[in-house]
Amino acid sequence: MIFQDLRLIEPIIKALKEEGYTTPTPIQAKAIPIILDQKDLLGCAQTGTGKTAAFAIPMLQLLYNNAERTSEKSRIRALILTPTRELAIQIGESFAAYGRHTGIRHTVVFGGVGQKPQTDALHRGVDILIATPGRLLDLINQGFIKLNQLEFFVLDEADRMLDMGFVHDVKKIIKLLPAKRQSLFFSATMPPAIVTLADTILRSPVKVEVTPVSSTAETIRQSLFYVDKSDKNSLLLHILEDQSIATALVFTRTKHGADKVVKVLRKAGVSSEAIHGNKSQNARQNALKNFKSQATRVLVATDIAARGIDVDDLTHVINYEIPNIPETYVHRIGRTGRAGAKGTAFSFCDREEKVFLKDIHKLIAKNIPVVNDHPYSIR
Structure with a gap:
C-alpha cells in the first residue's frame, strides 16, 4: 500500500512526497480511512508507530475540504491535547509539514514561556490548536480561546496524561467542547482508567490496535x-x-x-x-x-x-x-x-x-x- 491508495488529496500527497514518505505505517493505513469517514477512533499504539501522521493527515484533509463551508474565519476548528510541551511542538511540526500546501493554520500553546506570542497567534486566527492542558485552561479562563465551535478533538498520549496527573484538567476541557464533534483518542496502553476516560469522550468508536498492548518493537x-x-x-x-x-x-x-x-x-x-x-x-x-x-x-x-x-x-x-x-x-x-x-x-x-x-x-x-x-x- 502507498499513500495514494488512501484517498488523499493532492496538496497532502505533494507534502508527503517532499517529506520522503511513500508507504504508510500500519497505524496510518488503518486509522486514516476511518477518520476520513468521520468516525470516532480509539487507537492503541506504542510510541514510534507514526500515529501523529495517522491523525494529522486525515484531519488536514477534512478541514481543507470543508473550508468553504466555514463562514467564521477566526474560530478554532480542531484541538489536539497532549501532555508535554516537547510533544506539542513535535505535533505542531508535523502539521506544518503535512499541511504546507493546504493553507490550514495552526499554533501551539504550552506553559513555561511567556504567553504573548501564543495569544498574538490566536488573535491572527488559527484552524488547529495544539495545546498542553494547563496553558489551555489558563488561556480559556482569560478569554483568549473558545472551543464552542470545535469540529475535531484529539486526546494524544492519554496514558501519560493520567501518569502526570492531568486527568482533572482533561475532564474540565471536555466539558467545554461541543457535543457534536469527531473525537480521536490515542494511548500506548489501555488500563481500566484509560478505557473509562475513553468512554466519556468517544461515541461508537472504531478501535485500531496495531501492536499488542505494552509490547516492544521487534526491530x-x-x-x-x-x-x-x-x-x-x-x-x-x-x-x-x-x-x-x-x-x-x-x-x-x-x-x-x-x-x-x-x-x-x-x-x-x-x-x-x-x-x-x-x-x-x-x-x-x-x-x-x-x-x-x-x-x-x-x-x-x-x-x-x-x-x-x-x-x-x-x-x-x-x-x-x-x-x-x-x-x-x-x-x-x-x-x-x-x-x-x-x-x-x-x-x-x-x-x-x-x-x-x-x-x-x-x-x-x-x-x-x-x-x-x-x-x-x-x-
Missing part, C-alpha cells in the same frame, strides 16, 4: 547489563567508546541524576546535554536541536521531558537506571526503532533494580538478553 535489539550502581558511569563511558554510536539517548529517573551524568560525560570529553523539567523552554529546545543535528552526541533525559522527543535515525537508547514503572521501559526504548527502523536499547541494572526488571519482563512477555562480557559485570 529493537535489547540488551541487559548487570552492574554495580557505583560502576554505571564507567560502563556508560566504556559503551560510548564505540564510535559507531553516533547519538545516544540516555534515561535517568531524576533531574539531579541527569545533570550528574552529563557532568561525568563532559569531563570525559563526550559532548552531552540534559533535558528535564528544571530546564528553561529555550534550553530544552536548544538541547533537542543540537541532538537532532548531532552537534551533541548524548542527550540525557528524564521520562516526562523525553516523551515528545522524536529524532529520526536515533540508533541507541540507554537506560542508565531501570524505570520503576514497567510501561515506562516500553516508552523509553520506543524512541529508537521507530516506524520499522532498527534500533538498540541497552539497560543497566544494579542489585536494587532487579525487582523492577522482573516487572518489565512480565509486561513484555520475554526476558531481555544479558551481556556478561563487559568489564563491570556482576550477577
Whole structure:
C-alpha cells in the first residue's frame, strides 16, 4: 500500500512526497480511512508507530475540504491535547509539514514561556490548536480561546496524561467542547482508567490496535547489563567508546541524576546535554536541536521531558537506571526503532533494580538478553 491508495488529496500527497514518505505505517493505513469517514477512533499504539501522521493527515484533509463551508474565519476548528510541551511542538511540526500546501493554520500553546506570542497567534486566527492542558485552561479562563465551535478533538498520549496527573484538567476541557464533534483518542496502553476516560469522550468508536498492548518493537535489539550502581558511569563511558554510536539517548529517573551524568560525560570529553523539567523552554529546545543535528552526541533525559522527543535515525537508547514503572521501559526504548527502523536499547541494572526488571519482563512477555562480557559485570 502507498499513500495514494488512501484517498488523499493532492496538496497532502505533494507534502508527503517532499517529506520522503511513500508507504504508510500500519497505524496510518488503518486509522486514516476511518477518520476520513468521520468516525470516532480509539487507537492503541506504542510510541514510534507514526500515529501523529495517522491523525494529522486525515484531519488536514477534512478541514481543507470543508473550508468553504466555514463562514467564521477566526474560530478554532480542531484541538489536539497532549501532555508535554516537547510533544506539542513535535505535533505542531508535523502539521506544518503535512499541511504546507493546504493553507490550514495552526499554533501551539504550552506553559513555561511567556504567553504573548501564543495569544498574538490566536488573535491572527488559527484552524488547529495544539495545546498542553494547563496553558489551555489558563488561556480559556482569560478569554483568549473558545472551543464552542470545535469540529475535531484529539486526546494524544492519554496514558501519560493520567501518569502526570492531568486527568482533572482533561475532564474540565471536555466539558467545554461541543457535543457534536469527531473525537480521536490515542494511548500506548489501555488500563481500566484509560478505557473509562475513553468512554466519556468517544461515541461508537472504531478501535485500531496495531501492536499488542505494552509490547516492544521487534526491530529493537535489547540488551541487559548487570552492574554495580557505583560502576554505571564507567560502563556508560566504556559503551560510548564505540564510535559507531553516533547519538545516544540516555534515561535517568531524576533531574539531579541527569545533570550528574552529563557532568561525568563532559569531563570525559563526550559532548552531552540534559533535558528535564528544571530546564528553561529555550534550553530544552536548544538541547533537542543540537541532538537532532548531532552537534551533541548524548542527550540525557528524564521520562516526562523525553516523551515528545522524536529524532529520526536515533540508533541507541540507554537506560542508565531501570524505570520503576514497567510501561515506562516500553516508552523509553520506543524512541529508537521507530516506524520499522532498527534500533538498540541497552539497560543497566544494579542489585536494587532487579525487582523492577522482573516487572518489565512480565509486561513484555520475554526476558531481555544479558551481556556478561563487559568489564563491570556482576550477577
